[in-house]
Amino acid sequence: MTSPSAVPPTAGQLAEFYGPLGSLLQLAWDDNFHFGYWEGPSDASSVEEATDRLTDLLAERLRVGPGDRVLDAGCGIGKPTLRVAASTGARVHGVNISEHHIEQATEAARAAGVAEQVTFQYADAMELPFAAGSFDALLALESIVHMDRPKALREWARVLAPGGRVVLTDVFPLEPGSGPQSLTGGGAAADAAGPEDDSSIASLTRFEDYAALVSGAGLELDELTDVTENTQGTFPRMLDAFLKHRREFERRHGVSVEDVLNSATVSQSQASAAGCLIMVAHKP
Secondary structure, X not given: OOOOOOOOOOHXXXXXXXXXXXXXXXXXXXXXXXXXXXXXXXXXXXXXXXXXXXXXXXXXXXXXXXXXXXEEEOOOOOHHHHHHHHHHOOEEEEEEOOHHHHHHHXXXXXXXXXXXXXXXXXXXXXXOOOOOOOEEEEEEEOHHHHOOHHHHHHHHHHHEEEEEEEEEEEEEEOOOOOOOEEEOOOOHHHHHOOOOOOOOOEEEOOHHHHHHHHHHOOOEEEEEEEOHHXXXXXXXXXXXXXXXXXXXXXHHHOOOHHHHHHHXXXXXXXXXXXXXXXXXXXXX
């Protein structure tokens, strides 16, 4: 089995990564910090519609309902968490290693009047503070790119009840035969960083390696779907949105969009060479 060679970022590094980037995403993209899903080239859906659609596609695959317990591992500021709870009736608990984002998510749940159904907690998704079998399903929207995948999947299997499902999106290299890759900041830093560089904030792993990753965690694979064709419009739309809102962002936060992108995201060439997948597995 092949595992990503990049060293996962620390909690502090990841919180720093999503500090200015999170503010930029909220202003220029959406409160969903993930890919959009468009039905085809003629789909004129907005970013909000497309990102909500991806959340809904994963929510359907959770197969949960009222009374079930769902964990959102890497919940951002909670928009997908709230949407899953509303569409399924399940109790949903989100975890994140950004205390600021947990505060925002908790306030959003209060404002929506669902603070008893939807809760949030500061926690590392690779070392969860929950007993074995605590959840009926687990959702992870691209958050696994920041983790040691084998470790995360084993931990998620631990906290699932028998029959519980893991539903996630992940990013993989599009080049045939390409091995695991690390994603670093753009520009010269990206060129200088090696695969073991501690500055790697995210990593890719091959589509064809997922079956082994899942079985190695004690899970059984139910679905592995390449949705790159539907999500590939994300990066060009995101870049356009960042440039459109750059003056407002810089006025509000006193930092340039270029500085945020150079220090906190992948280079354009790396982004264009990445595909997106949906994976569903269950605990026997």
